[in-house]
Amino acid sequence: MTDSAPEDSLPALVGPVEVVGTGLIGTSVALVCRRLGLEVLLRDTSAEHVRTATGLGAGQAATSGDRPQLVVVAVPPSAIAGAVVDALGRTDAVVTDVGSVKSAPLASIAARVSPRELARYVGSHPMAGSERSGPLAASAALFDGRPWAITPHAGSDPAAVGLVESLVLECGAAPLRLEPEEHDRAVARISHLPHLAAVLVAGRLAAAPAEHLALSGQGVRDVTRVAASDPTLWQQILEANAGAVLDLLAEVRTDLDALMAAVASGAGDDGGLVDILERGNAGTAAIPGKHGGPARPTRSVFVSVPDHPGELARLFGDAGEIGVNIEDVHIDHDPGRPVGLTELVVEQARAEHLLAALESRGWTTHR
């Protein structure tokens, strides 16, 4: 956030705000703007989506006579450029989009509008909401505390950039300014590559014998979880960011070859296998902790929890009374018995206190 303008110097978001595409993200932005008391104008190729969003109090259907201050384009990746070009031509408004990829749409837009029109366009990308879709999944709280990339181009009007940042801040998100190409390289690494690795691992499970899959633990579930996402949406995202994704996949292919050679060497450390595994350790440590700060040292506390309503409540109730903040939770899936192994991730310095206090309340912990 250090490279963002101070909030007080930003243009005020006064509306009207036009939202093009009343799916999860568009309707959520609309709900935020309505909460601010702004006039919100809704457009969607699906009249039913507009009716649903209107029914949720997200605004009213847009009309040709509207004079929006800001247009937010929240349509599927393959439709973004066209919708932005249309909005720049229809209105004098600042226009942003919320697509997952920024460079390719910008190039397509720049080729179809005048520099004066292009100055009113500033791309952006909220890191929120990918698992759900549709206006019914929308919420004004969707962006709370999430990173939201703002990706100005060389010709972007600074006032337009400021207005988009005002929207991001009003949404409760954390603005982060990046050049479009840099944004695309960043999401290729922290989103698109992990997604594809999950897809490749999950793809190897599809045909596996049931008695092999019966040995599955939490690890394979965590690694493959995101591979359950919508293939059509991801096909559009990946093709829009093909360049950055292919660069990383090529690096991974090189790493994979080195890994295979190290495993095949069978020569212990000599194969470089430990080095490769240690680089993995370093990578997990490089991911920032909660609230953007460096990852605080945490420790996992393991507790056996009977798998029926109320037991987790009792556990968290006790943890709350004990006064230890839970940083993260994992519930281990346990083929065989209705007992869950629950992992509570807490600040390292508080772990012993939590363990002792939970044990004193009769919980079976695994030190």
Add this chain to the structure above:
Amino acid sequence: MTDSAPEDSLPALVGPVEVVGTGLIGTSVALVCRRLGLEVLLRDTSAEHVRTATGLGAGQAATSGDRPQLVVVAVPPSAIAGAVVDALGRTDAVVTDVGSVKSAPLASIAARVSPRELARYVGSHPMAGSERSGPLAASAALFDGRPWAITPHAGSDPAAVGLVESLVLECGAAPLRLEPEEHDRAVARISHLPHLAAVLVAGRLAAAPAEHLALSGQGVRDVTRVAASDPTLWQQILEANAGAVLDLLAEVRTDLDALMAAVASGAGDDGGLVDILERGNAGTAAIPGKHGGPARPTRSVFVSVPDHPGELARLFGDAGEIGVNIEDVHIDHDPGRPVGLTELVVEQARAEHLLAALESRGWTTHR
């Protein structure tokens, strides 16, 4: 479990039980046996580990005059074969080990003992405890409801196999009989491959700019989590299972080439990208659900939770009162603001009820 002998036909575990290697797994097995009132004899190259385990009530230090009924070898992968050979020579006991890989140690053992001695050896592998280490992490509840593979060889004495299964059942685990080679192929797929995919993705994060990593969401954290594990332990596991791991890595390399071609094609579905992504969907669906049954259809309910002690307790307290069982939980990490997006995974049929009831109690949900 269907291919396991009925419990009542199994030889009784009466002890003494000798545990070789008083780390997490060995000490946990020892605690289970002590809980059963059995005599437990402890061996470890580290006298301090034996003292610690003894202090935890896990048994007493082994002596040369012991006559154990069962020896459980729980040493690091590279030391397993030697410890099993030693135990078969020292005693007349049934000998099992709890290593993550079965074929290579078996071959090494078979080459060094007589067929009569080998008949007393039955390998096994509890799917538990990989994140922690040392006797202080041990617990008699560690194996509750976990799969525990039993891997007899062609010459294993059926009574020896039955005794190992008795141990597994006494540990509260779910026994699953597999041939050693089949076990190794299974864990290569559901454990070793996911681990290596996480390592490769995490390896690409290590050198990334901080402003790129600042965009990290839950997806990359889940995919890379297991890459934080002990490199030395994993080097030994991977080299002991090099054959099965390399076979799968070669398959993944082929899939990766196809994926790169599909992304490069930029021709929409024609590149086969959607097919590859759909195979990922199918793979996540193939992982069995809790309690070994088919995965029940679940739905995620998202709730904004202030990030301080007691708030999660209040949420789970309300969920408990509402009477909906939480299948799984994820707490989204949120750089920027002290508000967590908590994902409650519940049975699909109960999701709407939970959403409405939580909203009526004032929670901000994300439908």
